[in-house]
Amino acid sequence: xxxxxxxxxxxxxxxxxxxxxxxxxxxxxxxxxxxxxxxxxxxxxxxxxxxxxxxxxxxxxxxxxxxxxxxxxxxxxxxxxxxxxxxxxxxxxxxxxxxxxxxxxxxxxxx
Amino acid sequence: xxxxxxxxxxxxxxxxxxxxxxxxxxxxxxxxxxxxxxxxxxxxxxxxxxxxxxxxxxxxxxxxxxxxxxxxxxxxxxxxxxxxxxxxxxxxxxxxxxxxxxxxxxxxxxxxxxx
Numbered sequence: 001x002x003x004x005x006x007x008x009x010x011x012x013x014x015x016x017x018x019x020x021x022x023x024x025x026x027x028x029x030x031x032x033x034x035x036x037x038x039x040x041x042x043x044x045x046x047x048x049x050x051x052x053x054x055x056x057x058x059x060x061x062x063x064x065x066x067x068x069x070x071x072x073x074x075x076x077x078x079x080x081x082x083x084x085x086x087x088x089x090x091x092x093x094x095x096x097x098x099x100x101x102x103x104x105x106x107x108x109x110x111x
Numbered sequence: 112x113x114x115x116x117x118x119x120x121x122x123x124x125x126x127x128x129x130x131x132x133x134x135x136x137x138x139x140x141x142x143x144x145x146x147x148x149x150x151x152x153x154x155x156x157x158x159x160x161x162x163x164x165x166x167x168x169x170x171x172x173x174x175x176x177x178x179x180x181x182x183x184x185x186x187x188x189x190x191x192x193x194x195x196x197x198x199x200x201x202x203x204x205x206x207x208x209x210x211x212x213x214x215x216x217x218x219x220x221x222x223x224x225x226x
Contacts, residue, residue: 004153031211043115043202044154044217051211089153097144097167099215101153 002027002094006102014110019077021105023090028068031093035064035075038087038104047088048075080109113137115218117203123224124193131189132221136205143186144204144215145178147171154202160186193225 003026013019023033032051036044048057048064050073056065061078077084087106091099116135124130136143141162146154157176158168162183172178175193180186190197200222204215 032213034214036217041222043117043219044204044215046214046216049212049214053211091153093211093213096209097142097159098156099146099154101155103151103153 002030002092002100004090004092004100004102006088006090006105008105009103010106010108012108012110013080015080015082017080017109019075019080019084019107019109021075021077021088021090021107023073023075023102025071025073025092025100027092027094028071029094030068031095033064033066033073034091034093034099035062035073036089036091038089040087044089080107082109082111085109115203115205115216117201117218117221119221120219121222121224123226125226126193126195128193129189129191130193130223131187132201132203132223134186134188134203134218136185136203137207137216140205140207140216141183142206142209142213143180144206145186145188146202146204146217148200148202148220149198157188190223193223195225198223198225 035047050066063076087104089104090102144159145157148154160180175191200220202220204217
């Protein structure tokens with residue numbers, strides 16, 4: 001069974017600081033890994049998808065890396081803004097249909 | 112894409128009542144998923160459809176739960192004889208790709224509270 005862990009559970013930083021969010025998973029046989037953002041009481045918004053053959057993906061201020069052999073992914077958010085405050089979820093696709101999610105990292109960016 | 116639509120947004124019910132949720136996926140997305148999320152946790156897989164066929168169900172989906180996707184379009188999730196432990200956010204997602212490039216698009220969810 002795939003287990004996904006996100007550390008830290010919560011993070012508070014001043015505006016402008018770079019954010020580093022960590023995700024680890026136990027089974028390296030994956031299809032892909034996705035990072036999502038979730039605002040309070042809302043659904044999930046996909047941020048980045050990294051296929052198993054890739055090592056990183058970038059979108060604007062976001063960069064995600066994948067080290068499949070060690071079972072780790074890191075999401076970097078450059079020059080954080082108050083609007084980046086949300087919960088960030090890591091999800092691993094280990095078979096044809098199922099995503100296994102971590103519990104998320106709740107980020108607060110202080111103005 | 113108009114996005115995945117879920118109704119209702121919120122549902123409050125008494126224990127023992129039946130509830131039904133609806134999900135309208137992005138048009139032409141052949142895969143539709145149901146997930147459940149409790150406070151402070153990540154979503155957990157419940158079931159998924161490939162077109163109208165329900166291909167997999169989690170052991171979390173007890174016999175009180177049933178999901179349908181008639182004609183491969185919208186889907187409904189029904190919970191019979193609700194229990195307080197059913198209180199959660201029920202999320203629907205859809206996709207059109209398979210394999211390593213599959214990207215899921217989630218709706219805003221239905222928040223269920225069982226009193």
